[in-house]
Amino acid sequence: MPRDTSIKSVLIIGSGPIIIGQAVEFDYSGSQAALSLKDEGIEVSIINSNPATIMTDNVIGDNVYLWPLTCDSIEKILQERHIDAVLPTMGGQTALNLCKEAEERGIWQKYGVRIIGVDVAAIEKTENREEFRQLMVDIGIGVAPSKIANSFLEGKEAAQEIGFPLVIRPSYTLGGTGGGFVHKKEEFDAALSRGLQASPTHEVLVEKAVLGWKEYELELLRDNKDNVIIICSIENFDPMGIHTGDSITVAPAMTLSDRCYQDMRNQAIKMMRAIGNFAGGCNVQFSVDPVTEAIIAIEINPRVSRSSALASKATGYPIAKIAAKLAIGYNLDEIENQITKTTSAYFEPTLDYVIVKIPRWNFDKFKGANPELGLQMKAVGEVMGIGRTFIEALQKACQSLEIGRAGLGADGRQNRNLEEIMYGLEHPSWNRIFLLKDAFSLGVPLESIRKATKIDKWFLVQIQELVQLEQELKRYTLNNIPKDFFCTLKQKGFSDVQISWLLGNVTEDDVYERRKELGIRRVYKMVDTCAAEFPAQTPYYYSTFEDENESVVSDRKKIIVLGSGPNRIGQGIEFDYSCVHGLLAAKECGFESIMINCNPETVSTDFNMADKLYFEPVFWEHVREIIDLEKPEGVIVQLGGQTALKMAEKLHEKGIKIIGTSFDNMDIAEDRGRFSDLLRDLDIPYPRYGVAETAEEALEVAHHVGYPVLVRPSYVLGGQGMSIVINDADLENAVVKLLGDLPGNRVLIDHFLDRAEEAESDSICDGEDVHIVGLMEHIEPAGIHSGDSSAVLPPFNLSENVIRQMEEYTIKLAKALNVIGLLNIQFAIKDEKVYVIEANPRASRTVPFIAKAYDVPYINIAAKIMLGVNKLKDFTIVRKLEGYAIKEPVFSFDKFPEVNKQLGPEMKSTGEAIRFIKDLHDPYFVKLYKEKSMYLSK
Numbered sequence: 001m002p003r004d005t006s007i008k009s010v011l012i013i014g015s016g017p018i019i020i021g022q023a024v025e026f027d028y029s030g031s032q033a034a035l036s037l038k039d040e041g042i043e044v045s046i047i048n049s050n051p052a053t054i055m056t057d058n059v060i061g062d063n064v065y066l067w068p069l070t071c072d073s074i075e076k077i078l079q080e081r082h083i084d085a086v087l088p089t090m091g092g093q094t095a096l097n098l099c100k101e102a103e104e105r106g107i108w109q110k111y112g113v114r115i116i117g118v119d120v121a122a123i124e125k126t127e128n129r130e131e132f133r134q135l136m137v138d139i140g141i142g143v144a145p146s147k148i149a150n151s152f153l154e155g156k157e158a159a160q161e162i163g164f165p166l167v168i169r170p171s172y173t174l175g176g177t178g179g180g181f182v183h184k185k186e187e188f189d190a191a192l193s194r195g196l197q198a199s200p201t202h203e204v205l206v207e208k209a210v211l212g213w214k215e216y217e218l219e220l221l222r223d224n225k226d227n228v229i230i231i232c233s234i235e236n237f238d239p240m241g242i243h244t245g246d247s248i249t250v251a252p253a254m255t256l257s258d259r260c261y262q263d264m265r266n267q268a269i270k271m272m273r274a275i276g277n278f279a280g281g282c283n284v285q286f287s288v289d290p291v292t293e294a295i296i297a298i299e300i301n302p303r304v305s306r307s308s309a310l311a312s313k314a315t316g317y318p319i320a321k322i323a324a325k326l327a328i329g330y331n332l333d334e335i336e337n338q339i340t341k342t343t344s345a346y347f348e349p350t351l352d353y354v355i356v357k358i359p360r361w362n363f364d365k366f367k368g369a370n371p372e373l374g375l376q377m378k379a380v381g382e383v384m385g386i387g388r389t390f391i392e393a394l395q396k397a398c399q400s401l402e403i404g405r406a407g408l409g410a411d412g413r414q415n416r417n418l419e420e421i422m423y424g425l426e427h428p429s430w431n432r433i434f435l436l437k438d439a440f441s442l443g444v445p446l447e448s449i450r451k452a453t454k455i456d457k458w459f460l461v462q463i464q465e466l467v468q469l470e471q472e473l474k475r476y477t478l479n480n481i482p483k484d485f486f487c488t489l490k491q492k493g494f495s496d497v498q499i500s501w502l503l504g505n506v507t508e509d510d511v512y513e514r515r516k517e518l519g520i521r522r523v524y525k526m527v528d529t530c531a532a533e534f535p536a537q538t539p540y541y542y543s544t545f546e547d548e549n550e551s552v553v554s555d556r557k558k559i560i561v562l563g564s565g566p567n568r569i570g571q572g573i574e575f576d577y578s579c580v581h582g583l584l585a586a587k588e589c590g591f592e593s594i595m596i597n598c599n600p601e602t603v604s605t606d607f608n609m610a611d612k613l614y615f616e617p618v619f620w621e622h623v624r625e626i627i628d629l630e631k632p633e634g635v636i637v638q639l640g641g642q643t644a645l646k647m648a649e650k651l652h653e654k655g656i657k658i659i660g661t662s663f664d665n666m667d668i669a670e671d672r673g674r675f676s677d678l679l680r681d682l683d684i685p686y687p688r689y690g691v692a693e694t695a696e697e698a699l700e701v702a703h704h705v706g707y708p709v710l711v712r713p714s715y716v717l718g719g720q721g722m723s724i725v726i727n728d729a730d731l732e733n734a735v736v737k738l739l740g741d742l743p744g745n746r747v748l749i750d751h752f753l754d755r756a757e758e759a760e761s762d763s764i765c766d767g768e769d770v771h772i773v774g775l776m777e778h779i780e781p782a783g784i785h786s787g788d789s790s791a792v793l794p795p796f797n798l799s800e801n802v803i804r805q806m807e808e809y810t811i812k813l814a815k816a817l818n819v820i821g822l823l824n825i826q827f828a829i830k831d832e833k834v835y836v837i838e839a840n841p842r843a844s845r846t847v848p849f850i851a852k853a854y855d856v857p858y859i860n861i862a863a864k865i866m867l868g869v870n871k872l873k874d875f876t877i878v879r880k881l882e883g884y885a886i887k888e889p890v891f892s893f894d895k896f897p898e899v900n901k902q903l904g905p906e907m908k909s910t911g912e913a914i915r916f917i918k919d920l921h922d923p924y925f926v927k928l929y930k931e932k933s934m935y936l937s938k
Contacts, residue, residue, distance in 0.1 A: 003040060004329035007116070010037050011077065011086045013095035014048025014055055016069045017890035018911030021177065021245065021377045022092045024573045024601035025309035029320035030055040030090040031603050033304075036324040037087075038062070045081055047073060048091070051852040051887065051914040052574040052845070054603040058855070059584070066852055066914050069094060071102050078111040087327055089117040089280055089303040090320060096123050096303055117327035122276030122302045129171045129205035132299070139274045141267050142296040144287075146207035155192040158206035159185075165209040167375060168192060170199035177894060179375040181209055181241065210296065212454035213240040213287045216253055218268045219311040220282045221322060223331040228269045229348050231319060232311035233261065237356075238373075239454040240287050242428060245306055245377040249357045251314045254390060255456045260293045271300050281323040283307050290456065306382075306601070310357055313384060313600035313615065315349035316529045316538055316607055349529035353542065356393040357384045357600065360401055360566035361430040365908050369896040371429040378895055380910060381567030384600040386527070386542035386615055387493060391462045395493025398433070400598035400617035402565045402643060406497035408463070409437040410470055418442055425452040436460070440467045466492065470502055478506045483518045490520060490545040496621050512621070522625045524551035524614070527607070540607040542615050543622065551612070551629065556592040558632040559659065559867065562644035563597025563604050565618050570787065570907050571641040576602040578639035578843035578859050583610045585863035586636075594630060596623060597640075618643050620650050627656055634659040638821050638842045638866065639859070645842060660821035660866035661841045668817060669839045672748045682816055684809050685835045687828070688751040698735040698749055699728055705751040710783075710905060712748050713738050722905035724752050724783060750837075756782040756830040758837075759795060761806055762846050763823045764858065765814035766865045769872040772810055773858050774850040775803060776887075779928050782828045782837075785907040787845055790928055791887045793853050796920055798829070805834035813839055821866040822847060822859075846887070849914060853885035883918040886925065 012034055015026035031054050034044045046061035049068050056064050063081065067073040077083065086108065088099035096118070102108055103120045125131050130148035137143065144167075147158035159166055159182075168191050170178040178198020182191045195204040215236035222228045235255065237248035253261065268284040283305040285298040304320050312319045322345050325335050332346035359379030363371045369378075385396030395407040405411055415421055415438045422444075424435040432453070439449050446460050453460075469492060472485070489499060496511040503511075515521070524541040541551050561582045564575035579595070580603050586593040595610035598617050607613055612630075616622040618640070627635065634657035637644040645666065652663035668674045672689060679686045687710075690701030702709050702725075711734045712722040721738050725731045735747050758781060762773040777795035778786065795803060806827055814823050817839070824844035826837040843859065851858045856877055864870040889909035893901050917925050 002329065002334065003325070007042060007084045007114075007328050009043040009045065009082060009084050010116070010328070011045045011047065011074075011083045011113070012061070013069070013086065013088045013091045013098055014046060014050065014053070015091040015094045016049050017913045018050065018052075018567070018573055019890060020380055020892035020895045020910055022094060023306070023381065024567050024576065024599070025306045026090065026092045026304070027053040027055045027573060027576075028309050028312075028601060028603050028606065029304040031060050032318060032320040032606060033087060033090045033324035034060045036321040037328065040325070040328065042328070045077060045083060047077060049913040049915075050573075050911065051849045052572065052577055052912060053848075054577050054580050056852060057577075058857075066916070068913070068915070069098055071098070071105055071107060074098070074102050075107055078107070078113065083111065083113050085114040085116045085328075087117050087324065088115065089323065089327075092303070092305070096127075099123070117280040117323065118278050118302045119276045122278060125275045126300050126302055127171060129169055129203065133205065135274055136271070136297050139270055141271060142294065144208045144210055144296055146205050148203060149192070149196075149206055150203050152192060152196065155196070155204065155206055156188075159188055159192075162206065162208050165211060167207045167209040168195040169205040169207060169375075170195045171201050171203040171205070177376060181211070181374060209241075210287050210289075211239070211241045212290070214255070214290050214456065215240050215244065215247070215298070216256065216264065216286045216288060217244065217249075217307050218264065218284045218286070219308055219319065220268055220272050220284065221319065221326065221332065222272055222279055222282065223326050224279045224329060225331050226273065227332050227346065228272060229332065229346065230265055230268070231317050231349060232315050234307060234311065237455065237459055238428065241375075242373045243375055243377040244285065246359050246373045246379050248359070248433060249307075249310070250390060250393075251311065251355045252351050254354075255458045256288075257293060260288060260295070264288075264295055267295060267297065271297060272302075275300060275302055278302070279326040279329075281308055281319055310355075310382075310384065310600045313605055314355040315351065316527045316540055317349050318607070351529070353386055353388055353525065353527070354390045354393045355384055355386050356390065356397045357382050358397045358401060358433065359430075360568055362569045363430060365569045365906065366896045366899045369899045373428045373430075376895060380569055381599065382601065383566045383598045383617075384615070385598070385617070388491070388525075388544045388546070390459070391466065392491060392493040392544065394433075394462075395495070396617055397598075399495060399619045399622075400565060402568070405434070406495045406501070407493060408466060409434060409441065410466075410494070410498040410502050412501055414438050414441065416442070418444070422452060425449060428453075436463055437466065440464045441470075469494075473499070473502050476503075478503055478510060478514050483520070486515060486518060487520050487545055490515070495619070508621070512624075520545065522622075523547065523549035524629070526550045527615070538607050539610075539612040540615065541613065543625070553630055554592060557590070558592040558594055558630050559586040560594045560596060560627065560630065560632045560635045561586070561604075561610070562618055562623065562635060562637050562640045562647055563595060563599065563602070564640040565597070565643040566599055567601065569910060571643065572845070572911065573602075574845045574848045575639065575641040575843060576604050577848045579604045580609060581857070581859035582636050582639045582863045585860045586867065587611065589864060589867050589869040591633070591867070594626075594632065596626060618647070620647065623647060624650075624654070633657065636660065636863070636866065639863070641843070661817065661819050665817045665819070666841050669841050675839065678816060679836055682812050684812060685833060687753055687835055687837070690749050692735065692747045692749060694739075695732045695735045698731055698747055701749045702728070702731050705749060708752040708754055710750045710752045711735065711738070712905070713746070722785070724905060753782055753828045753830050753835060756828040756835075757798075758782040758784075758786065758789065759798065759802075759806060759827045759829060760786060760791065760846060761810045761825045761827070762844060762850055762858075763810050763814055763819075763825075764821065764862045764865060764872065765819040765823060766871045767818060767820050770811045770814045771872050771877065772807060773847065773856075774854065775806055776846060776850075779931065780903070783905060784903045785905055786826055787907040788889050788903045788909050790889065791846065791849070792925075793850060793881070793885045793887070796884060799832065801832055802829055802834055809834065809836055817841055822862045845912075849885070849887045849912070852914060853916075854879040854881050883916060884920070884925070886915045886917065886928070888913050888915060888928075
């Protein structure tokens with residue numbers, strides 16, 4: 001049937017701040033759904049408290065409410081606007097829980113609002129562990145033996161009846177919070193207590209653990225006619241026992257027999273139909289016995305999930321966009337296929353390539369955390385590699401992680417300690433994929449590795465083959481490698497860096513030039529979803545080593561935007577927000593916009609956001625070959641955080657134009673010595689400092705500048721490795737550790753301004769004029785990383801004298817650094833004197849916050865200035881803020897209860913929320929200010 005014309009206005013509920021377990025993928029799904037509904041002439045209202053998202057931008061929704069995700073906020077919106085329907089499936093568990101609460105309070109009924117895309121009964125059936133288990137039994141779907149427990153005594157009785165090992169799954173929690181495995185009786189009491197406390201309904205499922213079984217996911221869509229299609233099959237590389245968000249995953253499924261797959265399809269469709277009468281998306285998880293291929297259901301999520309974003313990017317099928325259209329009444333055969341433009345959305349994608357997703361963790365930010373992976377998700381982001389084979393995609397994903405690896409090993413960072421390797425295989429953590437390769441390199445038999453990991457033999461054989469190829473390569477020199485073998489290495493995903501390391505005495509550039517001589521160049525294949533059965537129109541590409549290049553280069557002027565890679569602490573969704581606005585600005589200025597990024601969760605990697613998308617690692621070898629092919633006017637590095645900035649030096653060396661602020665001026669801001677010299681020349685106060693390369697030099701510097709001192713490595717993001725020390729012994733330990741973790745780096749030692757206030761300025765400069773975007777005052781004092789501080793816009797307690805100094809220094813620095821684009825400066829204020837701590841001539845965490853608070857498209861303006869199309873005088877900037885806006889960081893310490901939660905110079909927050917207040921008497925602000933007074937009194 002055609003769409004329901006009675007639906008003229010829809011409210012989309014967002015997911016709120018980024019936390020572990022609920023991340024960037026919901027910005028992607030919410031943005032796509034909103035645009036899909038707007039295409040139909042529907043007025044879209046959005047509620048979300050996250051200022052860093054594209055979803056909360058005026059280019060996405062008609063009415064954006066940056067309000068707390070509460071029933072009170074929902075009711076205010078419904079009083080202000082006539083809303084016909086609410087779509088809660090695009091905001092993760094947070095949105096579903098809020099929708100359910102509003103239903104229970106009668107809010108939807110009171111205002112005549114329909115729930116579309118799902119029904120509350122479906123939420124209840126899938127989140128209530130006992131209801132889900134009973135439903136599966138009723139419809140003949142296999143489940144693990146289990147019992148529900150609402151008390152400690154019931155849990156003990158269930159354990160006695162089922163037997164160990166067990167898994168405890170709390171009801172109504174996110175990312176596996178409170179869940180875990182119990183291998184023996186002595187561990188059970190503590191685990192049961194944790195689970196009961198974590199569940200908002202004080203309910204857990206005590207279930208038989210099927211450790212070592214294989215895990216799969218299917219992504220489904222259903223329409224109003226009850227047509228169901230499977231968008232993608234996803235296989236977990238890791239067996240059962242690791243949360244799917246922490247698992248390496250592969251699409252399509254690699255080791256599944258056709259009989260088992262067809263059985264799984266049928267069961268998934270039966271499950272989706274059983275949970276309620278709704279049209280939309282669904283994610284189903286199964287476990288499969290590797291010997292008998294018996295299938296049991298793990299869970300079903302009647303909403304867009306992290307896996308939906310992955311499946312969308314893997315297949316090119318816009319799940320959130322189609323799900324939104326299904327929710328308003330369309331059927332699958334009535335919707336245009338976005339890939340072919342000539343067929344309908346009623347088809348199942350076919351992949352002639354392989355994708356591999358690898359999670360990204362930040363255990364380095366949580367000192368003392370247990371790094372072993374289990375039922376409770378701990379990853380903060382993820383990357384995806386696309387290749388013609390599993391191993392090519394796996395190596396590309398490893399290159400994308402931003403952890404200094406050139407692929408899967410062969411880069412000088414191997415572990416040679418057999419005892420450590422075997423322990424790591426049996427107790428999986430972030431590095432197990434690398435330890436697998438190390439084990440094969442040391443000659444550990446495949447069967448021993450399989451027994452230790454329970455990973456399917458097919459995957460292990462693929463990795464073992466890499467070791468054999470490396471041994472063969474060592475027989476040659478660069479100049480006598482046979483072309484066929486060289487080509488094989490590249491098809492197996494080996495980077496030029498890996499090949500140069502294996503050969504020894506040759507550089508990455510040497511390898512690159514040699515393979516160019518041999519004619520071994522990357523070609524680009526289109527992600528077409530129908531294996532070329534129908535012509536694809538989507539400009540969405542990945543690289544491989546074959547003959548035919550499907551990326552046709554136009555004669556238009558082009559701009560490449562480098563993305564920010566995986567989401568992580570210190571570099572989050574705000575940089576994706578910036579990149580998207582860079583793409584939109586380039587389009588508006590008449591350029592062909594080209595995106596390079598490897599993060600499947602993001603809006604920037606949506607296939608229709610750029611004129612051309614290269615889903616590739618933001619890794620020098622990949623970037624340089626795309627530049628060689630496309631020959632752009634220049635590359636934007638200012639918007640993609642440290643990932644993109646790290647490319648600036650290489651681009652500069654190769655004579656490739658950097659759009660905006662020059663490499664040299666960016667380097668002055670990064671190099672503490674050069675930057676301090678600049679501050680001195682400009683007569684701008686700064687803390688005394690020194691640079692050291694050894695512990696002995698550090699002691700000399702500390703004695704010169706005076707304790708307390710701030711110790712940090714140069715060229716890092718998010719305060720990585722920073723600490724404040726007050727004596728020689730602590731300083732020596734800090735410096736030795738830093739130099740051990742980051743060999744070859746220099747250590748910066750600044751006098752720490754104790755009990756100082758901290759503030760920031762963000763500005764745009766066009767090389768002549770400077771516009772100060774916003775001044776913010778931190779609630780916490782200096783010494784707490786700016787990303788972990790609550791910031792108030794405009795300042796609430798700074799004197800006119802201090803504000804004047806901040807503005808003066810901002811303008812001086814912007815001009816001295818010849819900034820073309822964005823500049824963020826952090827200040828410390830003590831006794832009415834303003835000191836400059838650091839300057840960042842790039843997009844920062846605070847710009848989206850200021851843009852949303854003032855309702856001004858600052859990134860768009862800055863990008864047009866960077867492109868040289870406009871000057872500041874071309875824009876009339878009107879700010880709309882009444883009162884104050886507060887940026888409050890959000891943490892995920894609940895995932896790491898064992899870590900020190902004390903804040904300091906190293907950033908620990910995973911996301912942020914925005915709150916508006918009319919005046920400083922607001923109870924919310926008063927509470928924060930009291931916390932500040934507590935900090936200052938220490």
